[in-house]
Amino acid sequence: MASDQVRESVVILDGSEARSSNLRDGLAQRWVVLEPRLDDFGPGAEDQVAAAVAPLASGPYGLVGVSAAATVAIRHALRSPESVAALILVSPMAVRPAGSPVGATHDLEAQLDQIQCPTLAVFGQADGTIDPAAPSIYRSRIPNCNVAFVYDAGHDIAAERPQSLLNLVTDYLERRETFIVQSRSGAINP
Amino acid sequence: MKASYLGAMGYAHRRDFPPTWPTPPSYSDPTTSVQSYQDGIEECEFAEEMGFEWVSFSEHHYSGRIATGTPAVMAAAVAERCKSVKIAMLGPLLPLNNPIRAAEELTLLDNITNGRLVMGFLRGTPNEDQVYGVHPSEGRGRLLEGMDLILKAMTEPEPFSWEGRYYQYRTVAVWPRPVQQPFPSALVATRSDDAVQYAAEHGLGLGVSFVPWEQVAGITEKYLKWCDEAGWQPEPDQLVFRGSIYLAETDREAQDWFNAQTDQGRAPGMALRSSVSQVIQASRSGQDVDYRNVFAGSASGDIVGGAPGLTFVGGPDTVFEQIKAYHDQCGTGVIDLFFQQPSLTHRDVMAEIDLFGREVLPRLKEL
Structure with missing residues (x-):
């Protein structure tokens, strides 16, 4: 196995470290996982991320933002496009469709078309906290975005x-938007 | 109350089939088969003419008794001949099929019928588990996930990926969108609590088949309770019952026919070898099977389980009262009827449709 010095990095942003423990442990088999602590998820938190990650990452990294922290991940990808190789948003709450009672800011929604890296937005198929119209907004606004629904999951997909x-995130980090192409053989008796 | 004609498209000489499933393809003569489908389509047209408001199709494999393994193909053909009835796909056997393919067929049918589609989702009978190699224990899970995936595929406006327990598709973008928005009229055909609850929680109708009204009433009671908890009440069209029927001019005539069937030992439907049936039922419930105690039986098959008997038998007054019991006791709004009993000819079935349309259906419509 290659040493940590040459392994690529993955940054996980999640307000609940326990929630992403399985994801962290799984990704750590393949990447150097960094989890900068976030004091809050408001504007400016992306600077905190940049400062924490810069001395540790070996180059452009995969960035995973979970739930409310996905908003920080988007801001970081916008602020430091050269640093983020791929962006994965898990149960993001960064957009608020018209008529939605809760959500985040409209100004961030207007900037989605400026995200430069390949992006995967992942939603629990039964997530009652996210407006059903939201996933298509990410897909249609972000230039290179795939949306995935995880069956039988609500907001806390990691749990x-x-x-x-883990399989989905790993596949996307390894293959980016080409993850849509089947990579396993279907042969039964080759 | 509405009536639905089950377009079974039975093979004309189905009375000669061996009693076990599957029916060997050697029994299918192309000339007879071609005529059988034409006869079946004519029955659907006549049913529409006599006042039936739905024509339904059902997925059954490897037998000419209900000869629609690919019901969407049959539904499309009939939809071009029957221009006003609802086209009810009751339905694709979701555990067997690629749910995305099912969604594409259903939305296409909703388009070519300009919004006349009714779609029903079900698991299927035990013999169907053998058709496409699905493990019997996965049927329930595949049905529940398949329904979620189909509804998502019909309603999500942008391409998406699906990470399921049984299905993984990285690009889903079903065309065309259904005419009926957000998705076509839908029901779940089931007697199982989890699927009944799914129907209630998702605003879907309920279909029940081939059991006495007392049993349907118990299922419906739970369904209505769960609908109420979900904050809605189903319309009459969302409570569907499918039954077998033999209608004659008089009760005596019907009873004589029925007795003749019994005397001749004709099962009204398909049956499985006991060995296969035991293994499937055990697998469905997650049990181990001790193969040492399972015997293959005779070459002609030892018949167990059989198929459901006739639900409605009699003259017009009796059959009306039998159907009315489902309406009165269970709230059934649509009665889906299987007329093509194995011993009947096309001419017999046409005569039954005529009699039903004249003597029974007008009274049902007043309920």
């Missing part, structure tokens, strides 16, 4: 379908 989430 409800941990292996499914």
